[in-house]
Amino acid sequence: MCGIVCYVGKKQAKSILIGGLKQLEYRGYDSAGIAVQDGSNITCHRAVGRIVELEKKINGQEINGTLGIAHTRWATHGEPNERNAHPHTDPEQKVYLVHNGIIENYGLLKKKLQKEGHHFSSETDTEVLAHLIALNFDGSLNEAVRRTMSQVEGTFGLAVIHRDAEGEIVVARRGSPLIIGLSDEGNFAASDVSAMVRYTNQVVHLQDNELATLTLDDFAISTGQAKRIERTVETVEWHAEDADLDGFPHFMLKEIYEQPETVMNAMRGRLEPGEGVPKLGGITPVWDQLKTCRHLVMVACGTSYYAACVGRYIFEKLTDIDVEVELASEFRYRKLNFPPNTFIVALSQSGETADTLAAIREAKRKGARLLGIVNVVGSSISRETEAGIYNHAGPEIGVASTKIFTSQLAILTLMALLLGRHQNLSLTEGVEAIRALQALPAQIKKILSQANHIEAIAEKYYRCPNWLFLGRKFNFPIAMEGALKLKEVSYIHAEGYAAGEMKHGPIALISPQMPTVAILPKDDMYEKMVSNIQEIKSRRGPVVAITTEGNREICDLVDEVIEIPATLDFLNPILAVVPCQLLAYYCANLLCCDIDKPRNLAKSVTVE
Numbered sequence: 001m002c003g004i005v006c007y008v009g010k011k012q013a014k015s016i017l018i019g020g021l022k023q024l025e026y027r028g029y030d031s032a033g034i035a036v037q038d039g040s041n042i043t044c045h046r047a048v049g050r051i052v053e054l055e056k057k058i059n060g061q062e063i064n065g066t067l068g069i070a071h072t073r074w075a076t077h078g079e080p081n082e083r084n085a086h087p088h089t090d091p092e093q094k095v096y097l098v099h100n101g102i103i104e105n106y107g108l109l110k111k112k113l114q115k116e117g118h119h120f121s122s123e124t125d126t127e128v129l130a131h132l133i134a135l136n137f138d139g140s141l142n143e144a145v146r147r148t149m150s151q152v153e154g155t156f157g158l159a160v161i162h163r164d165a166e167g168e169i170v171v172a173r174r175g176s177p178l179i180i181g182l183s184d185e186g187n188f189a190a191s192d193v194s195a196m197v198r199y200t201n202q203v204v205h206l207q208d209n210e211l212a213t214l215t216l217d218d219f220a221i222s223t224g225q226a227k228r229i230e231r232t233v234e235t236v237e238w239h240a241e242d243a244d245l246d247g248f249p250h251f252m253l254k255e256i257y258e259q260p261e262t263v264m265n266a267m268r269g270r271l272e273p274g275e276g277v278p279k280l281g282g283i284t285p286v287w288d289q290l291k292t293c294r295h296l297v298m299v300a301c302g303t304s305y306y307a308a309c310v311g312r313y314i315f316e317k318l319t320d321i322d323v324e325v326e327l328a329s330e331f332r333y334r335k336l337n338f339p340p341n342t343f344i345v346a347l348s349q350s351g352e353t354a355d356t357l358a359a360i361r362e363a364k365r366k367g368a369r370l371l372g373i374v375n376v377v378g379s380s381i382s383r384e385t386e387a388g389i390y391n392h393a394g395p396e397i398g399v400a401s402t403k404i405f406t407s408q409l410a411i412l413t414l415m416a417l418l419l420g421r422h423q424n425l426s427l428t429e430g431v432e433a434i435r436a437l438q439a440l441p442a443q444i445k446k447i448l449s450q451a452n453h454i455e456a457i458a459e460k461y462y463r464c465p466n467w468l469f470l471g472r473k474f475n476f477p478i479a480m481e482g483a484l485k486l487k488e489v490s491y492i493h494a495e496g497y498a499a500g501e502m503k504h505g506p507i508a509l510i511s512p513q514m515p516t517v518a519i520l521p522k523d524d525m526y527e528k529m530v531s532n533i534q535e536i537k538s539r540r541g542p543v544v545a546i547t548t549e550g551n552r553e554i555c556d557l558v559d560e561v562i563e564i565p566a567t568l569d570f571l572n573p574i575l576a577v578v579p580c581q582l583l584a585y586y587c588a589n590l591l592c593c594d595i596d597k598p599r600n601l602a603k604s605v606t607v608e
């Protein structure tokens with residue numbers, strides 16, 4: 001949510017910052033701005049809309065300076081207009097800053113400042129920070145930011161420059177990610193490594209309530225209490241090419257097509273085919289307690305939550321562990337009472353989702369043990385959990401999550417299999433599961449080879465304003481995920497239901513104008529799904545069936561068939577979701593939607 005990038009170095013800052021903003025645009029894209037310092041002069045430009053609007057605005061203008069800050073916004077306080085776009089400044093235009101997060105006590109602070117004669121030019125919470133930092137400045141920008149941090153409540157990732165602090169950028173964080181990047185050509189800070197991975201893979205993660213001063217050839221981190229912190233420099237494994245479209249028209253499509261590889265990466269080095277037991281080095285630190293755990297709670301939001309819902313069925317199939325799944329945003333308000341040795345598993349692509357972070361903090365307070373399944377290395381959730389498993393899926397840039405979902409399912413399966421093999425699961429079952437897991441990448445490729453067929457189905461139905469997705473057991477969460485994908489990228493109204501619930505309400509909606517996507521691989525739920533389809537067909541509702549390869553009998557009953565290769569019942573969701581992703585993508589494309597940047601959405605939801 002909102003993207004920050006800043007640079008101080010030997011090169012001209014303008015083009016580095018604009019390039020960085022483009023990589024961050026998926027975090028928020030309703031307005032953008034840039035401030036570049038040249039000696040004691042600071043030039044600031046802001047524009048409503050995408051980064052390209054900002055580029056148009058500054059095109060042809062000479063903006064000299066080798067130090068600058070930039071921002072792409074997802075509005076929280078104040079509508080997306082130029083006045084509310086960042087950078088913000090103080091009345092004397094000495095301080096310029098960009099901010100991610102929400103200043104919760106800004107109302108009180110603003111009133112106090114107004115009484116003292118301050119005039120505000122925006123409706124944002126952020127502007128208060130600029131006024132306070134200017135008031136707190138007495139020669140040291142670092143000190144002014146530190147003092148301001150002690151006056152504000154809420155969350156922030158912050159980058160600040162000052163006319164009288166030449167050659168310095170001060171960055172600070174509380175609850176909103178900020179990463180420092182180091183290179184021979186200068187130093188960076190950004191809310192996401194993708195903004196700087198073109199220049200460096202050497203990074204340092206700023207932690208909550210820390211601030212840092214960046215100069216051309218140095219950085220210094222300290223706490224809110226001015227205690228100096230030494231932190232090791234880490235190497236990130238993401239590459240500049242990961243952030244490119246690589247010939248695809250959209251990141252969503254690119255990421256759908258990456259799934260054979262990302263599912264493979266989730267399993268790479270983690271399978272022991274002969275023993276039928278996966279190896280998960282990331283959970284070794286807690287293994288002694290985890291192997292005796294009988295109660296596990298998964299918490300997550302959105303697509304990660306639906307992965308957790310599939311995970312519950314997989315754990316129930318392969319282990320004797322009781323599994324609960326909770327929406328992170330609700331979990332923290334529940335009366336939590338965990339049996340001893342309860343583990344919480346937080347699933348998150350970004351590792352920064354505010355609700356998921358708040359949920360694990362609450363669970364920790366109540367004595368639970370914490371595990372994470374996270375894609376972004378070094379992210380807040382990965383640091384705040386005791387142990388965990390990384391997806392190693394590379395950056396996910398399309399706002400709609402696709403490749404991380406299947407990667408999360410692969411990892412949940414490995415975890416369940418590992419625990420199951422230490423319980424009642426036999427060697428034969430373990431070996432069979434690993435063989436089936438190894439076959440998945442090729443099977444996903446086979447589904448992707450039907451893309452034209454799926455596009456043709458989308459062409460037939462994309463004008464229908466309402467869709468239903470149905471599944472049972474392992475594939476009930478796939479129905480919900482399929483509906484979520486369709487609505488978020490195409491704005492078509494879609495609902496995902498457990499097929500058994502049909503007759504308790506949704507059947508009232510069935511009509512020739514309302515397509516149903518029925519997910520019915522040949523498993524023990526198949527016959528029940530067929531009965532549901534009969535009910536829909538007798539009301540003349542069109543049905544698109546996602547079923548197991550070679551299932552001919554379904555063709556007589558439904559309007560369209562998409563085949564997925566045969567696998568074990570608990571692995572069907574990894575395959576069945578792929579046609580749902582493609583259907584959503586092609587419908588959105590036919591409706592000319594902005595697929596990678598759907599309206600009102602942003603990647604990495606760092607506010608509650």
Ligand code: F6R
Nearest residue numbers: 302303304348349350353400401
């Ligand atoms: C949907 C989507 C969101 C995220 C959710 C959680 O396509 O991307 O629903 O899944 O915001 O995000 P993470 O996984 O980063 O915690």
